[in-house]
Amino acid sequence: MLSRTADNLYWLSRYVERAECLARILEVTQRLSTLPIATGATNEWESAVATAGCVHAFSEVYDEANEENVTEFLCFSTANPSSIRNCIEMARTNARAVRTALTVEMWDAINGTWLELKRFGNGPSSREEFMRFLRWVQESSLRFDGSAYRTMLRNDSYWFSRLGVFLERADNTARILDVKYHLLLPDKERVGGPLDYFQWAAILRSVSALTAYHWVYKENVQPWLIADLLILKDEMPRSLASCYVNIVENLDKIAKAYGRQGPAQRGARDIRTKLENSRVEEIFQEGLHEFIEDFILANHKLGSAVTEQYLM
Amino acid sequence: MQAAFDEMTGADGGVRPAYGELSRWLAEIPPDVLDYRRREAEVIFRRSGITFAVYGDAAAQERLIPFDVLPRIISAAEWSRLAVGLEQRMKALNLYIKDIYGKREILKAGHIPEDLIFQNPAFRPEMNGQKVPHDIYVHIAGIDVVRVDADDFYVLEDNARTPSGVSYMLENREIMLRLFPELFARHRVAPVERYPDELLATLKSVAPASASSDPTAVLLTPGVFNSAYYEHSFLADKLGIELVEGRDLFVKNESVFMRTTEGPKRVDVVYRRVDDDFLDPLAFRPDSTLGVPGLMSAYQAGNVTLANAVGTGVADDKAIYSYMPQIVKFYLGEEPLLKNVPTWRCREEEHLAYVLDHLEELVVKEVHGSGGYGMLIGPMADKATIATFRAKLRAQPKNFIAQPTLALSTCPTCVNEGVAPRHVDLRPFVLAGRDRIRIVPGGLTRVALSQGSLVVNSSQGGGTKDTWVLDR
Secondary structure, three states: OEHHHHHHHHHHHHHHHHHHHHHHHHHHHHHHHOOOOOOOOOOHHHHHHHHOOOHHHHHHHOOOOOHHHHHHHHHHOOOOOOOHHHHHHHHHHHHHHOHHHOOHHHHHHHHHHHHHHHHHOOOOOOHHHHHHHHHHHHHHHHHHHHHHHHHOOOOHHHHHHHHHHHHHHHHHHHHHHHHHHHHHOOOOOOOOOHHHHHHHHHHHHHOOOHHHHHHHHOOOOOHHHHHHHHHHOOOOOOOHHHHHHHHHHHHHHHHHHHOOOOHHHHHHHHHHHHHHOOOHHHHHHHOHHHHHHHHHHHHHHHHHHHHHHHHO | OOOOOEOOOEOOOOOOHHHHHHHHHHHHOOOHHHHHHHHHHHHHHHHHOOOEOOOOOHHHOOEOOOEEEEEEEEOHHHHHHHHHHHHHHHHHHHHHHHHHOOOOHHHHOOOOOHHHHHOOOOOOHHHOOOOOHHHOOOOEEEOEEEEOOOOOEEEEEOOOOOOOOHHHHHHHHHHHHHHOHHHHHOOOEOOOOOHHHHHHHHHHHOOOOOOOOOOOEEEEOOOOOOOOHHHHHHHHHHHOOEEEOHHHEEEEOOEEEEEEOOEEEEEOEEEEOOOHHHHOOOOOOOOOOOOOOOHHHHHHOOOOEEEOOOOHHHHOOHHHHOOHHHHHHHHHOOOOOOEEOOOEEOOOHHHHHHHHHOHHHEEEEEOOOOOOOOOEEHHHOOHHHHHHHHHHHHHOHHHEEEEEOOOOOEEEEEEOOEEEEEEEEEEOEEEEOOOOEEEOOOOEEEEEOOOOOOOOOHHHOEEEEEEEEEOO
C-alpha cells in the first residue's frame, strides 16, 4: 500500500485514541477535584495537564491551572495541537485523505463525530454538559475502534491502524503512571487514608481497570499491585504489556506479509521481552519513575522506527 | 426566446411515454413524500461526505451539491440515438488530436486556421510527434449535451481534459435506489453500476507495451483541497486502484514508481485528474508542487500512459468547438449525428459585428473559460453588464464566442413551491479503450434550480438529478 496511506491510517487511529485518553483523564480529574482538598494535596488540574504532556504549551497561554483553563485547553483550544477538538479535526483530516482505505462504517464514525463536535461549540455550558461531552468523546472512540475491528479487511491497512492505537495507548498509560507514580511508592508513614484510596481508584478508573483489579487480585487496592496491573499484566487491555503483545503481533503480521523483518520488529520485541522479564518488586527497587521514563522514550523511538521503515 | 420544451409534458402538454409512470406516481403520492425524501437524501449525502469545494468561498469549503429527487428520464430509443452520436464524436476527437500532433492534414486542408492551434494555450509542443498507445488521446470525455425539442441533441462542450461529475452519476443512482425502490419497480432502468469496471478495463487496455499482463493503474489527484477530491477518492475506491498525489510518485530511469510500505512499485497507467500545467514541474509550470518531476520524460519514453493524454485541450476549447462539424466530416467522412450549437467566432470580423448588434439575445462565452464563469447571458443581463461585455469584446474579440440563447429543455423538479419545470443539461461519460468505445447508459443531469435560470453549473447554484435511461 502507499506509504502515505499507511501513515494517514496510523495517525487517524492515534488521534482518535489520544482524544479518548484525554477524555478519560479529564473525567477522573473532574471526579477527584470534587473531593475535599487535604493540605499538600496536588492540584488535580495541574496533573491533568502534565499527563496530557503539554505543561509547556499550557503555561505559555495560561497562568493558572484551574478547572476552566484546563478544560478549555485540553478540550477545545485551537492553540493546543493535542486538544480533543484538534485530535478529532486531525483524525478527520487523515480520514478524508484516505477515504478509499476506510470502510463506510469507519468513515461514518469519524465523520459523524466531526460533524457532531460542532454541537459543543466552544465549550460546555455546565459541568453536567461537560461530563456528557467526555462520555461522548469516549463513545465516539469506541464506535470508531469497533467499526475498524468489525469491518476492516485483515491486511496491512488494518495492521498499521492497530499499530497506531497501541503505540498511542501505551504512551498514554505510561503517562498516567508517570504523573501519579509518587502515589504508588511504598511509604511506611502513610497508612493509606481515604484520600489515597480515591487517588488509587482514580488511576484505575482512568484506564477502566477498577473492576478488573478486583477480579485479578481479589484484595483491597494496593499501590504496587496497581503498578503490576498497568505495567505487567497482559490480560489488562490498557497495560503496557498488553499494548506490546499487540504491537509485536501487528508488526509481525506486516513483516510476514511483506516477507521482511526490520528495526521496528526488533525494537518492539526488545520492549516486550523487557516487560515479560520484569517483576514489579524489581521495578520498584530500581525506581518506578526511571522505569516509566525509559519506557516512554523507548515507545517513542519505536514510533520513529515504524515511520522510517514504512511510512515515508 | 421560445418557450422551453418540457421533457415530461412535451410540446402539446400531453405526458410523453417515458414519463408516464413518473407522472402517475406523482399524482398518487401524498404531497409531503417528496419533501420528506428530499431531507432524507440531504442527510445521507452529508453523512457520506459527498461534498465539493467552491473556490474562493472559505465558508463553504465543503458544500453539498443540491440533489433533486425526481429522476430525469430518457427513453431507450432516444438513448440509442444519443449513444451512436457520442461514439462518433469520440472517434473524431481522437483522430483530430492525433492529426494535430502528427501530420496536421486538417490544417493543410485549410479547415481550421493555424493560429487557433499554435496560439492556443492548451496546445502542447512537447506532444509533437509523440506516439501514444493505440493512438488514443482522450480516454475519458464528458460530452455535455442539451435538448431544445423532442428530436435533436446539441453538444454544448466536449470536455476532453479531465471531466468530472461521474461520481454523482453513481451516487445519485445509489441514493435513488434507497429512497424510491417502489418507483424503480415501476420502471426498467438501465444500470450504471458497471462504470468503474468499464473505466478500469479502458485504462488497462491502453497500458504501455512494456507493462505486465496485469498493468498497475493509479489515480493522480491534486489532493484534498481540490474541488473534486471527493470524486477522486470515490473513483479510486471503486476502481480498486491507489489514489496517489504527486509526492507519492517518483521517476527513475524514465519509469514511474509509487512509494509503498513495501518499497517502490512500478506504475503503468496514470489516470490523472491534474491539469497539464501542473503535471511535471520540469516540463511545465516549475512552481507546481502537485506534479511529479520527470513524469513527462517517462511519458515521452513510452514507459507510462497518461489518461487523458497531455495536450487534449486543443480539442475542447470553445473556438475549436465551432469547427467540430467539419472535424467529424473530415476524419470520418460522415455527417455529424449530434448537432453543434451555431457559434459566432468573435475573432472573425463579420461575426463580431453580428454579435455586437445582438448582444441582448446571445450567450457570450470566453474561449478558454469553464464552470459558467465569465459568461454573458444576453436575455438575462442588465444594460450595464451588456455594456461591460461590449467593451470586453471590442478589446479582445479573439477571447470570445457567441451562441444563440438556447431554450434548454426542462424536467419536473422538486422546488420549494412544489414540482415545477427547471432547465437541465446532460453529461454522459464516454470511454475510449484499445478495443472499443464504452458508454454507460446514463450520465450526470445538471439542473438550474432557480426559476428561469439557464446556468446549471454546480459552482453557481446548480443541482443534479439521477438520469434514468429506460432499457425498453
